[in-house]
Every structure is written in C-alpha cells, then in structure tokens.
Amino acid sequence: MATSASSEPEALIQAEGLNKLFGELVAVDAVDFEVRKGEAFGFLGPNGAGKTSTMRMIGCTSPPSGGTLRVIGMDPVSQASEIKARIGVVPQMDNLDIELTVRENLEMYARYFDIPRDVANPRIDELIDFVQLQEKVDSKVEPLSGGMKRRLTIARALINDPDLLLLDEPTTGLDPQARHLVWDRLYRLKQRGVTLVITTHYMDEAEQLCDRLVVMDKAKIVTEGSPPDLIARYSTREVLELRLSDDAREKLATSADDLADRVEWLPDRVLLYTETGDATLAAIHESGIQTYSALVRRATLEDVFLTITGRSLIE
Amino acid sequence: MAIAERTKAYPRPSLHRASQLVYRNALAYKHYWIAFISGFFEPVFYLVAVGFGVGQFVGGVPFGGGQLDYASFLAPGMLAASTLNGALFDGFFSPFFKLNWMRTYDGIITTPVNISDIAVGEVAWALIRGTIYGAGFLIVMLVFGLIHSPWALLALPAVMLSSGALSAGAMILTGITKQISSLEKVMTLVVFPLFLFSGTFFPVSLYPGYLRPIVQATPLYHSASLLRALTTGAVGWATLWHVVYLVVMFVLASALAIRLMRRRLIS
Ligand SMILES: Nc1ncnc2c1ncn2[C@@H]1O[C@H](COP(=O)(O)OP(=O)(O)OP(=O)(O)O)[C@@H](O)[C@H]1O
Ligand SMILES: [Mg+2]
Numbered sequence: 147m148a149t150s151a152s153s154e155p156e157a158l159i160q161a162e163g164l165n166k167l168f169g170e171l172v173a174v175d176a177v178d179f180e181v182r183k184g185e186a187f188g189f190l191g192p193n194g195a196g197k198t199s200t201m202r203m204i205g206c207t208s209p210p211s212g213g214t215l216r217v218i219g220m221d222p223v224s225q226a227s228e229i230k231a232r233i234g235v236v237p238q239m240d241n242l243d244i245e246l247t248v249r250e251n252l253e254m255y256a257r258y259f260d261i262p263r264d265v266a267n268p269r270i271d272e273l274i275d276f277v278q279l280q281e282k283v284d285s286k287v288e289p290l291s292g293g294m295k296r297r298l299t300i301a302r303a304l305i306n307d308p309d310l311l312l313l314d315e316p317t318t319g320l321d322p323q324a325r326h327l328v329w330d331r332l333y334r335l336k337q338r339g340v341t342l343v344i345t346t347h348y349m350d351e352a353e354q355l356c357d358r359l360v361v362m363d364k365a366k367i368v369t370e371g372s373p374p375d376l377i378a379r380y381s382t383r384e385v386l387e388l389r390l391s392d393d394a395r396e397k398l399a400t401s402a403d404d405l406a407d408r409v410e411w412l413p414d415r416v417l418l419y420t421e422t423g424d425a426t427l428a429a430i431h432e433s434g435i436q437t438y439s440a441l442v443r444r445a446t447l448e449d450v451f452l453t454i455t456g457r458s459l460i461e
Numbered sequence: 462m463a464i465a466e467r468t469k470a471y472p473r474p475s476l477h478r479a480s481q482l483v484y485r486n487a488l489a490y491k492h493y494w495i496a497f498i499s500g501f502f503e504p505v506f507y508l509v510a511v512g513f514g515v516g517q518f519v520g521g522v523p524f525g526g527g528q529l530d531y532a533s534f535l536a537p538g539m540l541a542a543s544t545l546n547g548a549l550f551d552g553f554f555s556p557f558f559k560l561n562w563m564r565t566y567d568g569i570i571t572t573p574v575n576i577s578d579i580a581v582g583e584v585a586w587a588l589i590r591g592t593i594y595g596a597g598f599l600i601v602m603l604v605f606g607l608i609h610s611p612w613a614l615l616a617l618p619a620v621m622l623s624s625g626a627l628s629a630g631a632m633i634l635t636g637i638t639k640q641i642s643s644l645e646k647v648m649t650l651v652v653f654p655l656f657l658f659s660g661t662f663f664p665v666s667l668y669p670g671y672l673r674p675i676v677q678a679t680p681l682y683h684s685a686s687l688l689r690a691l692t693t694g695a696v697g698w699a700t701l702w703h704v705v706y707l708v709v710m711f712v713l714a715s716a717l718a719i720r721l722m723r724r725r726l727i728s
Contacts, residue, residue, distance in 0.1 A: 168728065207570050208728060227472060227573040235571040241564035245489040254488065257481045258572035286492075306572075 158183050158310055158341050159204055163213035166199045173199040175365035176213060181310075186332075186342040188352045188359030190447070192455055195362040197345040198238055201314050204343065205235050218309065231259065234303030238314040238345075240295050242287045248298055249274070249283045252305055259306040266305070273301040277331065293324025300331065311335065313344045317351060329354055349448035363455045373447050380453050381445040382407050384423040388416045388430075389438040397435050405429055419445070471723070474577035481574060482582025483589065486551075500550075500590070501597050504543040508536055508601070511662070522664060525695035536607045537692045538661035540598050540616075541685035544591045544623040549652060551587035552631025557638060566726055576726055580719045584628045591624030592617065602692065610694025619691055619704075623684040626707040629714035630680060636721025655681045683707055 159181040166174035174196040181187040189197045202208035204217055206226040215222055217229045243251050252273060256266035274283055277297035282290060290298065296316065303311060316332070317325040332355055336342055346352055352359055353373045360370040371379065386406070390398065398416065402409045405426050406418035420426040423442030430437070490497045512532035521528030559565035566579055599616055602608050634647060659681035665673055676682055687703035690696050 205571055207567075207726075227575070230571060230573050233571075237567065237571070239564065241568040243485070243489075243565055243568070244563055245492065246485075250488055254481070254485050255572065257484060258478075258569060258574045260478075260573065302568075 156183055157181065157216075158218055159187075159343070160216045161200075161213065162215075164200070164203065164210055164215050165212035166196070166203060166208065167211040172365050174203070177360075177362070177367045179360055179367060179370070181341060181343055183341055184336075184339050185357045186336050186344065186355050188356035189343070189345040189362055190347065190349070190352050190359055190451060191345075191362035192347065194364075196365045197362055198314055200362075201312050201343070201345060205233065205312050206230055231306060232308055233310045233312060234306065234308035236296075236299050236303045236311070236313040236316055238318075240299055242295060242298060242302070244287045247284050247286055248279055248290070251287060251298060252302060255302050255305045261306065269305065269307070273304055276304075277301045278327070291324075293320045293327070296320060296324070296328060297331070300328065304335075308340065310341045310343065313342060315345055315347070317346070317348065325351075349446055349451055353447050361451065361454055368454055376447060376450045377445050380450040382419040383421050383445060384419075385443055385445050385449060386418040386420055386423040386426050387441040387443065388418070389414065389440075390416060391436065391438065394435050394437065397433075398430065401433060417449075419449070472575045472577065474575075474581040474719075476581070478574045478578040479582035479585055482569075482579055483586045486555075486583075486586045497590075500543075500547065501594050503546065504539040504594075504598055505601055507539045507542075508532065508605075511535060512539070513605075523666065524664060524689075525693065529693060532605065533607045533609065533693065534664070534689070535662065536598075536602050536605075537616075537688035538685045540595060540602075540620065541623060541659075541681055541688050542656050542661050543594055543598060544620055544684060545627050545652070545655065545681050547591040547594060548587055548624055548627035548631045549647075551590055552583060552628030553634045553638075553647070554644065556583050556632065556635040557641075557644065560635060560722075560725060561639065561641075566722075570726060576723045577719045580632055580715070580722050584625060584632060584715060584718075587628035587631070588621055588624045591628070592621050595620030595624070608692050610692065610696075612691045612694050612696050616688055616691045619684075619687050622704065622707045622711065623687070626711040626714065627680060627684070629711050629718055632718035633714055633721060636718055636725060655679055660685050680707070680710055 157180045159179070161177055161179050163176045163178065164174060165172070165176055177196075177200065189200060191197050199208065203210050203215060203222065206217070206222040206229050209223055218232055220229050222229055243254060246254065249270065252270045253266070256263075256270065261269070274280055277300055279294060279298060279301070282294060287295065287298065300313075300316070303313075313332070317328050320328065329351070332342060332344075336355075342355070344351070344355055356373060358370070358372050359376075360367045361376075362368065369376065369380070377383075388398075395411075395416065402416070402418065406420040408419040410417040410419075418426055427437075427440050427442060512535040516531035516535065519531040522531055522534040524534060566576070569579060570576060596617055599608070599613070599620075638644070638647070659676060659679050661681065665676050665682065668676060683703040683706045687700060687707070690700045690703070
C-alpha cells in the first residue's frame with residue numbers, strides 16, 4: 147500500500163489501446179501514448195480528431211470505453227477524486243462562474259478542492275498576480291475580455307497547485323498579445339516542473355511549447371515526436387514559396403520535380419520543399435522563370451501537419 | 462468490460478462537499494440580494510390580496526367538520542405554494558442555467574466535488590432558502606392571527622420537508638430538460654395548475670369525486686394539507702400520511718435526480 151504513494155511514476159499518463167465511443171461513433175480509436183513527468187506534451191489535430199475526448203478521459207470526467215489509462219499511477223474511474231485533486235483543467239470552452247467575481251471564482255475552487263483558507267488566500271493573491279488580473283479582482287467575470295477570461299481559467303486550474311495541467315486549446319480565439327502572455331505563463335509553469343498537456347491546432351503554439359507531441363487525425367494517432375524531429379521526418383529544412391503568373395506556373399510544372407523534394411500547387415502559391423531555398427530559387431531564375439514574389443522560410447510544424455492531415459476540410 | 466463494471470461504483474455524496482454548493486449560491490446572492498428579499502413578499506401579497514381582500518366576500522370555508530375563515534384557510538396554502546415556487550427556482554431554473562448555459566457544473570466536476578454532491582448541494586440550498594422564507598411567512602401569519610394551534614411549532618420542519626421534497630422533484634426536471642422553451646411549458650402546464658388546484662385556494666372537497674384522487678396525488682396537495690393541519694390544529698392520522706408521502710418523494714426524487722444529472726454531465 148505504502149508504495150502506491152511513494153513510488154511516483156515517471157510516466158504521469160499512460161494510455162494503451164485507449165478507446166472512446168459515443169454510440170456508434172468512434173471518437174478515440176485505440177491510441178497509445180505516454181506523458182512523462184515535467185514535459186510539455188501536445189495533442190495536435192484538426193477539428194473532430196478526438197483531442198477533447200482524450201483530454202476528458204484523462205481528466206476523469208469521461209469514462210474510457212476500452213483500453214487502459216493510468217493517470218499519476220491511478221485508475222481514472224475508481225480513483226477519480228484522488229486524480230482530480232492533483233490535476234488542473236483548462237477546458238476548451240470557458241466555464242467560469244459568471245455570477246461571481248474574479249476573486250470569488252478562485253475562492254470557490256479553493257473550496258471545491260477543500261484547501262484550507264490560510265493556504266488558499268495567499269495562493270489566490272499570487273495567482274491573480276501571476277495571470278495579471280490585479281485590476282479586475284472584484285469585477286464580475288462577464289465583462290472581462292476573452293484573454294482575461296482565459297487567464298482566469300488558467301489561474302483557477304492552478305488553485306490546487308497541480309502536478310499535471312490539462313489545457314484544451316488554451317489560446318484559441320485570443321489576440322496575439324494575449325496569446326503571448328498565456329504562452330509566457332505556461333512556459334514559466336513548465337520551468338517550475340508542472341507537467342503540461344496541451345491540445346491545439348496552432349502549429350506555432352505547439353512548436354513554442356511542446357517538447358513532444360502526437361498528431362491525431364480521425365480518432366487515431368498518426369505520428370509522434372518532438373517538433374524538430376517531425377519537421378526532419380516529414381518535411382525538408384526549408385520551404386520556398388512562389389507567386390507566379392499562369393505562364394510561369396506552366397513552365398515550372400515541367401521542371402519542378404527536379405528542383406525540389408516535393409512540390410505543392412496551391413491556388414495562389416507554389417510551395418517547394420527543399421534543403422536550401424536560396425539555391426532552388428536561383429536555379430528557377432536561371433531557367434528563365436519569372437516570379438512575382440519569392441519567400442524562403444524554415445519549414446514549420448504547419449507544413450508537417452498539412453502534409454500528414456491534408457489540406458482539405460474533412461468535416 | 463472491466464471498465465463498464467467499474468463505472469458503476471459511483472462516489473457517494475458528502476455533506477461537506479455539498480455544502481460548498483450552498484456557499485457558492487449564498488456568495489452569488491450577495492450580488493442579487495434584492496432578488497433574495499423579493500422572494501419573501503410574493504406569498505404575503507397573495508395572502509393580503511386574496512386572503513383578506515377576496516376573503517371578505519367568501520365568509521367561511523368548510524374545514525375539519527366546521528368552518529374556517531378564508532384567510533386562515535388560504536395562508537398555509539400560500540406557504541406551501543411558496544415552497545413550490547422556491548423549489549422550482551432553486552431546483553430547476555437556476556440549475557438549468559448552470560447546467561446548460563453557464564456550464565458551471567462542467568467546471569465543478571473537474572474538482573473532487575462530484576455530481577451527487579452537486580445535486581445534494583442544490584437541494585440543500587433550496588431547502589435553506591425555503592426555510593428562511595417559510596419562517597418569515599409564519600411570523601406574518603402569527604401577526605395576522607392566522608395561527609390557531611401550538612402544533613404550528615412543527616410547521617417550520619414541515620416547510621423544510623416540503624422544500625426538500627419539491628426541490629428534489631424539481632431537480633428531476635433539470636435532469637430531463639434540454640430546451641429553454643421547456644421552462645415555459647413546465648410553468649403553464651405543471652406549476653400553474655398545481656398552484657391553483659391543489660387545495661391551495663379552495664378545499665378539495667369541492668371537486669367531483671372522480672377528480673379528487675388526481676388532486677390528492679399531487680405533492681402540493683400534501684404539502685398544503687400538512688401545513689394547514691398544523692396551523693389550524695386539525696391534526697390526525699391523515700396528517701402522518703402527508704409526512705410519509707413527502708419523505709418518500711424526497712428520497713426517491715433525490716436518487717432519481719442524481720442519476721439523471723449524471724447522465725447529462727458524464728458522456
Ligand atoms: N459528448 C459527445 N457525444 C457525442 N459525440 C461526441 C461527444 N463529444 C465529442 N463527440 C464527437 O467525437 C468526435 C471527436 O470530438 P472531439 O471533441 O474529441 O474532437 P477535437 O479534436 O477536440 O475537435 P476540436 O478541435 O473541434 O475541438 C467528434 O466527431 C465529435 O462530434
Ligand atoms: Mg476539442
């Protein structure tokens with residue numbers, strides 16, 4: 147018995163063959179993954195891929211339909227309360243208590259977690275500073291901006307000083323400033339040793355925050371690795387983006403396959419995946435093809451993502 | 462298979478965790494205290510307007526083999542109706558919005574507070590609020606001379622019982638209602654008829670024989686009859702039957718409400 151408390155598992159979350167069914171619909175299809183202590187782990191995937199369903203199973207608010215799942219070494223069905231006491235949840239949709247003020251929201255969650263008042267009060271002050279809502283402590287929740295609400299939700303998720311923080315699309319719908327503020331806070335939490343699990347469809351977010359990630363598509367995990375790994379595996383180092391006249395497009399079509407590892411023809415642009423974009427561009431100019439504009443950039447996770455999950459909407 | 466079996470071991474409610482919901486509602490009402498106070502006046506207005514106003518033209522009501530002045534007849538009926546109103550508000554409307562609009566409960570269940578705690582907490586809050594209003598109304602009755610027996614000391618526990626049973630029943634509505642339009646349907650098709658026809662405004666003996674059993678099956682009839690027995694002193698074995706009805710309703714409705722809420726919140 148004593149071992150269950152003292153032997154902290156190195157893997158905070160372990161899933162094997164994890165399934166989630168909603169009636170006939172398979173929302174999560176036999177996924178395997180492992181989240182290690184202290185890392186920032188990402189679930190990337192298009193709408194409906196099964197990210198939220200997976201997060202809710204980890205958060206013990208949705209029972210798995212099959213497979214095995216361990217969270218902090220415990221069973222999410224029979225030990226839900228114990229697990230919940232040690233995790234923080236930032237849901238995809240804000241569900242702040244709009245009948246209460248900012249501070250009262252945090253006070254109530256401290257109560258739900260049964261945190262003694264003398265511990266909770268200084269922690270609430272600290273969290274309000276941490277998410278920079280000092281001016282809004284006594285304001286109701288409703289008039290807050292989207293970014294403020296999100297920050298309050300993050301503060302709320304931290305009220306029990308969790309070992310594991312689940313963030314379902316933490317910055318969707320926020321403006322760039324608000325996103326950067328959230329990223330900065332999440333980065334600091336990681337520095338403090340909090341394990342982060344993040345879902346997102348923003349590639350830059352995944353690249354900024356995640357040590358390791360899995361890409362989900364149609365309920366399955368299709369690939370897994372660190373952002374640089376995945377870029378190396380699925381893309382070239384650089385991407386050359388060209389805008390061309392129709393004539394130039396035709397001309398390029400005959401020779402493009404020799405110039406780059408892979409070419410993607412989009413309605414407005416042509417993407418050439420290549421190790422050195424400048425060299426490829428020079429070769430194109432040499433062959434007499436005129437370009438309206440040319441941009442050489444590093445390959446990003448977005449290129450990986452689109453390569454794997456395709457460009458068309460699958461809904 | 463193993464998982465399906467394990468999910469059946471639902472956590473039991475704890476009064477301590479449930480009390481956090483009561484605290485939350487009290488905190489919310491700090492911002493809406495006018496709404497809180499106004500809940501007290503509604504039955505008083507009915508009592509004054511109908512009991513003393515209309516009552517002047519009514520004379521006596523046949524009751525317990527004798528005659529009872531109309532205001533004394535109506536007052537316990539209005540007290541029962543106010544527990545119904547309170548139960549609907551705190552057990553149905555407010556949880557409906559928390560469940561479907563504000564998603565308050567979705568947030569709470571990510572903490573160690575579970576769904577049965579939430580249901581118990583909301584019913585407890587309804588019961589507490591109903592009791593506060595009930596106490597106020599009983600004082601008004603005392604001042605107007607509408608209390609005729611020391612049995613009335615038991616009227617407050619009876620108000621608590623009525624509030625508990627009716628709000629547990631209201632939580633069932635929360636568990637099955639998804640559309641906001643259903644709120645209005647419940648008001649016109651269930652609540653308003655109950656309010657008017659459950660022996661609140663006039664005695665059930667006025668109904669033709671075939672309608673009586675229907676009226677006597679409704680919870681508000683039992684609540685009103687119980688309170689009337691206590692404030693007038695016409696207590697008998699039948700009074701105990703009203704108590705049993707409300708206790709059974711409280712237990713069964715609570716259990717069912719928890720199951721329904723679980724179905725709504727866990728998927
Ligand atoms: N409670 C539910 N009942 C029925 N079907 C559901 C439920 N929750 C999710 N689904 C379905 O499961 C599938 C996966 O949904 P999920 O919300 O996990 O996707 P997601 O990756 O989080 O998508 P998004 O990026 O849009 O948030 C979808 O087809 C969705 O319609
Ligand atoms: Mg989602």
